[in-house]
Amino acid sequence: xxxxxxxxxxxxxxxALNPRSLYPLVDNKLKTKLLAAEKGVAxxxxxxxxxxxxxxxxxxEFLAPHDGFAxxxxxxxxxxxxxxxxxxRKDTFxxxxxxxxxxxxxxxxxxxxLSGLFSLGGAPDVAVVEALVRPDSMYxxxxxxxxxxxxxxxxxxxxxxxxxxxxxxxxDGKANLHQGAVxxxxxxxxxxxxxxxxxxxxxxxHPDSGADLMSIHIPGWAALLELxxxxxxxxxxxxxxADIVIDRDRGPLLLELNARPGLAxxxxxxxxxxxxxxxVDAIRSQFFRESAHQRVMRAMTMFD
Amino acid sequence: xxxxxxxxxxSLFALVGLLSVLGLGQSIHRHIVYDIPxxxxxxxxxxxxxxxxxxxxxxxxxxxxxxxxSDQAGFAVLDESGASPGYGLSFVDHIxxxxxxxxxxxxxxxxxLYYRAEVLQRDTEDFDEEPPPRLQSxxxxxxxxxxxxxxxxxxxxxxxDPFSLTRQLISQFRATDLAQNEQLLIDEVGEQNLxxxxxxxxxxxxxxxxxxxxxxxxxxxxxxxxxxxxxxxxDERSEVFKFGLSAVEARLPVLLWQPTRGFVLDVTGGTGSDxxxxxxxxxxxxxxxxxxxxxxxxxxxxxxxxxxxxEEQAMFKTILLLPIGALVVCLLRIFVGxxxxxxxxxxxxxxxxxxxxxxxxxxxxxxVVAVGLxxxxxxxxxxxxxxxxxxxxxxxxxxxIALFSxxxxxxxxxxxxxxxFFPMIxxxxxxxxxxxxxxxxxxxxxxxxxxxxxxxxxxxYLAMTNPWVRHLSFNFIGLQFVALALIMLxxxxxxxxxxxLRRFKPIVNSVK
Numbered sequence: 001x002x003x004x005x006x007x008x009x010x011x012x013x014x015x016a017l018n019p020r021s022l023y024p025l026v027d028n029k030l031k032t033k034l035l036a037a038e039k040g041v042a043x044x045x046x047x048x049x050x051x052x053x054x055x056x057x058x059x060x061e062f063l064a065p066h067d068g069f070a071x072x073x074x075x076x077x078x079x080x081x082x083x084x085x086x087x088x089r090k091d092t093f094x095x096x097x098x099x100x101x102x103x104x105x106x107x108x109x110x111x112x113x114l115s116g117l118f119s120l121g122g123a124p125d126v127a128v129v130e131a132l133v134r135p136d137s138m139y140x141x142x143x144x145x146x147x148x149x150x151x152x153x154x155x156x157x158x159x160x161x162x163x164x165x166x167x168x169x170x171x172d173g174k175a176n177l178h179q180g181a182v183x184x185x186x187x188x189x190x191x192x193x194x195x196x197x198x199x200x201x202x203x204x205x206h207p208d209s210g211a212d213l214m215s216i217h218i219p220g221w222a223a224l225l226e227l228x229x230x231x232x233x234x235x236x237x238x239x240x241x242a243d244i245v246i247d248r249d250r251g252p253l254l255l256e257l258n259a260r261p262g263l264a265x266x267x268x269x270x271x272x273x274x275x276x277x278x279x280v281d282a283i284r285s286q287f288f289r290e291s292a293h294q295r296v297m298r299a300m301t302m303f304d
Numbered sequence: 305x306x307x308x309x310x311x312x313x314x315s316l317f318a319l320v321g322l323l324s325v326l327g328l329g330q331s332i333h334r335h336i337v338y339d340i341p342x343x344x345x346x347x348x349x350x351x352x353x354x355x356x357x358x359x360x361x362x363x364x365x366x367x368x369x370x371x372x373x374s375d376q377a378g379f380a381v382l383d384e385s386g387a388s389p390g391y392g393l394s395f396v397d398h399i400x401x402x403x404x405x406x407x408x409x410x411x412x413x414x415x416x417l418y419y420r421a422e423v424l425q426r427d428t429e430d431f432d433e434e435p436p437p438r439l440q441s442x443x444x445x446x447x448x449x450x451x452x453x454x455x456x457x458x459x460x461x462x463x464x465d466p467f468s469l470t471r472q473l474i475s476q477f478r479a480t481d482l483a484q485n486e487q488l489l490i491d492e493v494g495e496q497n498l499x500x501x502x503x504x505x506x507x508x509x510x511x512x513x514x515x516x517x518x519x520x521x522x523x524x525x526x527x528x529x530x531x532x533x534x535x536x537x538x539d540e541r542s543e544v545f546k547f548g549l550s551a552v553e554a555r556l557p558v559l560l561w562q563p564t565r566g567f568v569l570d571v572t573g574g575t576g577s578d579x580x581x582x583x584x585x586x587x588x589x590x591x592x593x594x595x596x597x598x599x600x601x602x603x604x605x606x607x608x609x610x611x612x613x614x615e616e617q618a619m620f621k622t623i624l625l626l627p628i629g630a631l632v633v634c635l636l637r638i639f640v641g642x643x644x645x646x647x648x649x650x651x652x653x654x655x656x657x658x659x660x661x662x663x664x665x666x667x668x669x670x671x672v673v674a675v676g677l678x679x680x681x682x683x684x685x686x687x688x689x690x691x692x693x694x695x696x697x698x699x700x701x702x703x704x705i706a707l708f709s710x711x712x713x714x715x716x717x718x719x720x721x722x723x724x725f726f727p728m729i730x731x732x733x734x735x736x737x738x739x740x741x742x743x744x745x746x747x748x749x750x751x752x753x754x755x756x757x758x759x760x761x762x763x764x765y766l767a768m769t770n771p772w773v774r775h776l777s778f779n780f781i782g783l784q785f786v787a788l789a790l791i792m793l794x795x796x797x798x799x800x801x802x803x804x805l806r807r808f809k810p811i812v813n814s815v816k
Contacts, residue, residue, distance in 0.1 A: 003808045007638060008798040080744065108687060115689045122690050179745065200810055267810055 002272030004263060013277070017156065017238025018259050025235050026257040027120075029128050030074040036254055039234040041227060043254045044247070045131040049074070053114060056107050063088070063106070068132030071110060073118040075125045079174050081118030083109050084132065084146075096145050097173070133255075136248040141211040142166050145173035149255055150186070150218065150244045152228035153265060153273070157288055158299045159225045160276040162186040163268040164216065168198070169208050177264040182206060184213050185269030188303040191221030195270040202270075222296055224252045229292040231257055241265075276303060316796055323789040330782030344587055344775035350382070351521055353559070353583045354614035355419040359574035361411030366573035368406040369398050370419055371562050376434075379559055380424045387418040401566050415574065420614065423559060425521075436512035436537035437565045442504045448492055451485040452505055466511045466538040473502055474534075474547050498548065499532045512537040514565045516544065518558040523585040523774075524621035530561055530568060530579070552661060582615040587775065622655065624777045627787040629654055629764040634794045636763065641801030642756040645737050650760035652727045657765040659725035665765075666758070668708070668726065673754070675704050676735035677742070684743065698732040 004013070025031050036043045047066055050056065063069070067088060073081040083106070085093045093101045110127045112118070119125040135147045142148050146167035153161045163183050167173045170180035177183045182203065185195040193216040196203050204214055218224060228242040231254050241261025244252050266272050279302060287298060334340050357370060372395065373381055384404075386393045391406040398405060404419050444452050459476055463469040477486050477498060493501045499515045506513035517530040534545040546554055562568050571577040612620070629651035636642045644650055657665035679700050683693060705726065734757075742750045767773055776783055800808075 003800075003804075003811055005798075005800040005804045005808075006641065007801060011796060011798045112687070115691075117690055197810065200807065202810065267808065270811055272808075272811060 002274035002276075002278075003266055004273040004277070006263065008274075009260075009263060013155075013239050014260055018240075019236075022235055022237050023259050026237065026240070026259045027077075028074050029072055029076070029256055030126060032254075032257055033128070033130075035234055036231065039230065041231050041234060041254050042250065042252065043130075044070075044133050044245075047129040047131060050110050050114070050127040050129065053111060056110060059107055059110070060103050063129070066129075066131065068134075069129055070132055071106070071113070072128045072130070073113040073125050074128050075119035075123065076113075077120060078176055081109075081113055086132065133245045133247050133253060134249065136246055139246075141209040142206060142213075142216070144169050144208050146175055147245050149175055150224065150246075151261065151265060152225060152242045152244065153261055154228050154232035154240050154242060155273075155277055155280050156238050157229060157232060157292070157295050158280050158283075158302075159188055159228050159296060160280060160299065160303065161265055161269055161271075161273060162188060162191070162225075163265045164193075164218070166206065166213075168206070170198075177262075177268070182213070183264060183268030184216055185265070185271075186216070186218065188225070189300050191218035191224070192216070194304070195268060197268050200267060218246075220246075220251065222300065225296045225299070226292050227252045227254060229296055233292060279303075313796065316792065320789040320792050323785045323792075327782040327785030327789070330785075331780040334780055334782070340779050341587060342776070344771050349425045349585045349587055351423045351425060351559070351583055351585055352614050352617075353421050353423060353519065353521075353581060355421075356580050356582070356615070357415075357417040357419070357569065357571075357577065358580075359415050359571050359577035361413055361415050361574050363410055363412045364573040366406075366408050366411040366415070366571070368417060368572075368574070368577075369567070369570040370404045370406075370417075370579075371566065371568045372402040372404050372419070373421060373423065373559055373561050374402050374563065376560055376563060378425060378557060380426055381421055382424050383422040385420050387420070391417065399566075411574065418613075425557065433540065434542065434564045436542070437514050439507050439510060439512060441508060448489060451488050452508065454485050455489065456505055456509060460509070466506070466513075466536055467543050469509075469511070470502070470506060470513070470534065470536045470543075470545055473505065474545060477502070478547060495548075499534050502534050506536060516560055516564060517562040517568055518544070518560045519581055519583070520549075520553055520556045521559055521583055521585075522556050523583070524618045526580075526582045526615050526618045528581045528583070530581070531558075533558065533560075535560075535564070582618050584614050584617045584621065587779070621774070621778050622658075624781075624784065625768045625774065626651065626655075627784055627791075628767050628773055628777060631787055631791055632764040632767050633760060634791050636760050638794050638797055639802060641803035642760060643753050644757040644760050645734055645741070645753045646730070646757070649730055649734055650757050651764050652730050653757070653761040654764035654768055656726045657761065658769060662762070662765060666762075669731075669758070669761075671708060672701060672704050672726065672731055673735055673738065676701055676731070677739055680735050680739040681742070684739065694732060694736050697736050698729060701728050701732045701735065 025035055030049055033043050033046050037046075047069055048062065050059070050062075055062075068084075068086050070085070071083040076082070084096055085101075085106070086096045087094050091103060093103070093106055095101065113125055113127040116122040116124050133147050135143075139148050142164075143166045148164055148166050150162060150164050152159050163185050165175040165177065166182040166184065167175050168180055168182055172179070175181045177197075180199060182196060182198045184193050186192065187194055193214050196213040198207060205212060224244055224246070227244055231242045232240045235257060237257075237259055239259075239261075241258035243255040243258065245255050246252050263273075283298075287295070290298075335342065353373075355370065357368060359366075359368075372384065373379070375381055384395065386404055386406070388406055391408045394405050396403055396405050406417050443449070455473070455476060459469055459472040463472045476483070477490065479486070482490070489501060490498065503513040503515050513534065513536045515532050516535045518533050519528065519530055522528075531546075531549070534547070536543055536545065544558065544560065546558065569577060569579050630648065633644075633648060633651060637644070637647075653665075653669060656669075659665075660668060676697065680697055683696060688696065705728065738750050738754065741753060
């Protein structure tokens with residue numbers, strides 16, 4: 001059945017293809033953004049970074065010109081510590097669920113980020129502030145609170161598996177599958193839904209909105225895969241998970257990269273990664289040197 | 305799979321093979337040449353006991369007399385030695401008692417003297433029984449005299465000979481619900497002087513009895529002290545009564561250091577003297593081996609921890625078990641896929657369990673973590689910075705442990721005192737991690753990781769307390785290499801974990 005287990009992922013795939021020295025590029029969102037800008041990979045606009053507690057004094061002037069934004073810990077993982085502000089009005093900041101925050105609340109959240117509350121091992125961190133992604137209206141019924149994102153696994157430059165992650169009321173707006181988000185497996189060939197799961201159980205409709213999940217079809221699919229492949233090229237990592245969102249004005253944007261992408265994507269697709277990895281390994285070596293566009297085209301013919 | 309991966313795999317297997325051959329070879333060599341058995345025996349154990357005397361010299365001439373153990377029921381002293389830089393040492397009979405005597409013209413500052421004895425544990429009666437000491441009468445003032453008489457009369461009427469009288473007296477004093485007279489006497493002399501009180505009471509009925517000092521022998525213990533015990537004579541026989549010990553302690557063999565009235569340690573010219581003991585057990589298959597081991601000149605292959613001082617050996621007995629714990633953790637995480645809170649936290653908890661015994665340890669652990677979590681959940685409202693918050697949790701954990709110890713001591717559970725063996729910093733991190741996990745992922749994940757950690761800790765504890773494992777890990781250092789080789793092999797396992805079979809079941813079903 002070709003399912004890749006945790007041990008195989010850690011020893012044969014990550015251990016063999018992802019050099020440790022490249023991890024900081026993806027584990028630090030600020031570095032990822034700067035790298036993406038350098039390589040021409042589109043990301044949500046960077047408003048700025050808060051690096052020291054001292055910067056917090058000028059926070060209100062800094063945030064004033066921007067209506068909606070997201071504050072993220074640069075070294076956070078699993079969506080921890082992300083604060084999304086949908087709009088602001090005078091002194092209050094409004095979260096997507098309508099909850100209102102004061103400038104002091106925002107300041108305290110950033111202060112927590114700086115002291116390492118959300119980073120791995122509690123290391124001191126910086127807060128990245130970026131422009132809010134405005135999802136296309138077609139995704140309105142699909143995701144509660146959060147913006148749906150698309151995870152693409154890129155193996156040695158070839159996109160081999162993809163899924164869309166939809167937050168639910170049960171997952172509290174988070175896009176992590178083990179917290180109750182819905183995973184919808186997408187075909188590499190055309191971005192169409194093949195299967196959907198929540199808590200390891202197959203479902204056909206969104207548990208909150210009842211939207212039909214099997215009719216999901218992502219427009220501009222090739223461009224999306226290409227963005228994923230180009231992000232992988234930029235980092236030099238051989239096995240990577242690229243998280244991409246679709247902005248209604250700017251199109252696909254790279255949200256973040258993951259050097260140790262989880263294995264739940266196999267469950268969402270109802271198929272294992274091992275056969276696809278084997279197929280890529282069997283490709284003639286000169287094809288690995290082709291452009292991202294050509295590799296995506298090849299992958300779209302190789303995999304469903 | 306590419307070439308470099310293949311060659312790295314080959315060199316891994318080569319290294320694993322080399323380590324296994326090296327480890328097994330050294331172990332087999334030790335088995336053949338030193339005749340060390342593969343399984344732990346109980347018949348011929350030799351206890352190496354090290355007494356460490358510490359005191360403070362004031363620049364005056366110093367003379368130190370330490371009582372030496374002599375042959376006695378269950379034990380024969382094989383060899384004695386002492387270490388003490390600059391001191392003259394002689395083994396003499398000081399006021400008729402076997403004594404190690406150190407002397408020096410001038411001693412300044414902290415002084416440490418060592419006395420070491422090799423004691424064979426055996427079942428012969430080949431020794432001179434200690435004669436009963438002369439009776440020393442003692443009188444009590446009123447109202448204690450009346451109380452003593454009443455207690456003795458009651459015990460006397462319910463006993464047949466000096467030994468049963470002693471047992472009856474002990475049970476009267478150890479009753480959970482003390483009678484008035486007994487309570488009065490204990491309040492007067494103090495719980496810690498109960499042995500002396502009983503000896504005095506027995507002597508008032510012309511039964512020779514005295515407080516003696518014995519060492520509880522437990523493999524690998526350090527910084528132990530002598531325990532006061534009650535010894536009673538009747539005609540030519542004598543019996544030693546142990547009381548005030550925990551159930552575990554009462555089962556240990558006791559070496560009488562001071563078998564009758566007298567002294568244990570006498571330091572002239574120094575202040576603040578202290579006496580502690582370390583001990584370790586070794587197994588031998590034949591008396592010939594015992595003799596050889598005592599006069600051992602180690603060659604390179606016989607390189608062993610047994611050449612270190614006893615205190616360090618005792619420490620290594622525990623340290624050498626850590627690889628076993630690590631191996632258990634590797635097995636459970638790589639083959640089974642259990643998630644634990646902190647990778648090697650369970651091993652440290654298992655080490656604490658070894659000190660506290662399993663049940664006390666489990667109860668203590670759950671108690672500290674549960675109370676810690678409650679207090680920590682309040683703290684999360686205060687929005688403290690990380691380092692300060694963990695420091696606060698550490699202090700909380702220490703407070704919980706202190707309160708728990710005092711409380712359990714008050715209600716008479718000495719077992720509760722052992723909770724102090726827990727690694728407090730590790731416990732604090734556990735509380736902190738679990739609390740964050742609770743907030744982020746919910747109680748279910750906390751329960752999963754918590755029970756995973758405890759299960760791992762219990763299995764590691766069972767592996768590390770297994771007598772066969774202990775015997776092998778300490779006596780055959782080579783096996784550490786075998787454990788290392790095993791762990792490296794595990795590290796290259798790329799198959800499924802047991803729990804993944806369930807996780808990926810939906811895919812199998814959908815393929816069908």
